[in-house]
Amino acid sequence: MASNETATRTLIATARLNRPAARRIYWAIVIVVVIVFSLAFLGPLYWMVTGGLKSAHEIAQIPPTLFPKHPGLENYSDAWAQLSLGRLILNTLYYALGALAFQLVLDIGAAFAFSKLRPLFGNIVLGMMLATLMIPSTVLIIPQYVTVIDLPIFHWHMLDSPWAIWLPAVTNAFNIFLLKRFFDSIPSDLLAAAAIDGAGPLRQLWSIILPMSRPIIGVISIFSVTAVWKDFLWPLLVEPSPENRTVNVGLYAFSQGITQNVLVAGAVIAALPTIAFFLVFQRNIMSGLTTGSLKG
Template sequence: MAKQTNGIISTLDMKRPGVKLLYWGLFAFMAAVSLVCLLPPLWIMLSSLKDVKEFFTIPPTIIPKTYDLSKVVSTWKLLDFGRLYWNTLIVTAGCLFFALTFNGLLGYFLSKLRPKGSAVVFGMVLWTMLLPNTLGMVPIFKNIIDFPVLHLNFSNTFWPMWMMAGANAFFVIVFKGFFDNIPQALIEAARMDGCSPLGIFRRIVLPLSKPVMMAVTIFTIHGTWSDFFWPYMVLKEKSLWTVIVAIYNMKGTTTLDIQFIALTFSIIPPAILFLFFQKYIMQGFTFSGIKG
């Protein structure tokens, strides 16, 4: 069998002119698409370093001729980005905990425990994905300011974002699809050894679930970091603002170049995270089983 060195294309196939032309054509196309996607954030980052005169020149320059690094420090101090990063980190950490714990448990419940009525529950989870997001905004906001039964007001707290992250239908489906590929024999063997359902989840399922957990982690962190609507609606006190809310509220009060620097500060953390953990995204969706 020919040794494969280029994914599904073997070394022998690469010697054929037609296959080689198709391969490099697709490669050039994907490189062009990647460049188009990278240009906007790169332009924002480079433009934020220009001095004021060059920033407003027509036509605009892509590569700065002059740099004004003092604006970076002044923007950091102006918006107090240390506090904004800390608030956003707290929101993100809570959302990550809720997303992994509660969505993972429900996916495990629907995949491996499957008691009576679980098919109905899964159908309801799927049904929620068919509803427009705007449909639930009014009742959700009403429950935030007057939580049912307890009659608590969760405005100006991070709890609403955390609880919404723990009820994500998409993550439940992803977890269930992954857990379906874990051999049932492992679950039955642990059950025969006297392990409880929660113990099976903690000792058997979770150690085998690194790919899907990393994928959900990346999506949760990226989504929470860039989330604007609910933090803007819930967090009215300036001391609780996240990065995105603070950048929105600075509109009209600062110059455009300062806003670009603030946007650069908001882009860097999720971009670094994605570069380090992007390989786990596809592993989380394509992991097809466990051999052994």
């Protein structure tokens, strides 16, 4: 009996929730909290979508209108044509998927080594990598830019090339740490049984670790793609040519010559690929929330 009560215990006792007055107060608080957070997250998105349907005069009106008076889709077609969004989105998609591919290969390999192979001084190296998370990203802009201009040892000049975005994206200590913590939760007995059957480390990684790690790989994929997609300062520095611009840099470059409603419509179009990417991996992320909660 006591275990059942403990299992269902919440912040508010069940006996109090059974009272009509307490139940009304409880649900009123829940509804208010849900509405406030929904407005905080969906409000800017709603303004952006409806702003792309307004005229140039209406979008600059103060106070702003809640609904477009004469909604139309011509702003979106104008934004696609005037901003060259097709090329900008393809450039950004190329950079984002390339960074994702390098991160999945190198970060998964590093996390597997730290978690299961346990190299000499592995914990010290991992600690030094995690220490870099304490350094503000803006502090690293200058040394990274100097490195991109003249890569040490090889002396490669990587400005206006995708490598200027791909290589810095690979050095992500946070993703390596997330992958390592997930790999730590996979029983080592499975790898030992595979080793008895003759499977080497690469075979164990491919046949055992990766199939069980789809939830965390989905999370890492979203982090990687959105980090490149929303970045502005670094692509502005390392991709100065107009034909190599990312979508954010392109929107900024053309922002002075077009009306605000067309620019907002362009921002909506630029956000659609990341939303679609999230929806593709949503199932893996939701399944990751319950990973390890079932007892066999």
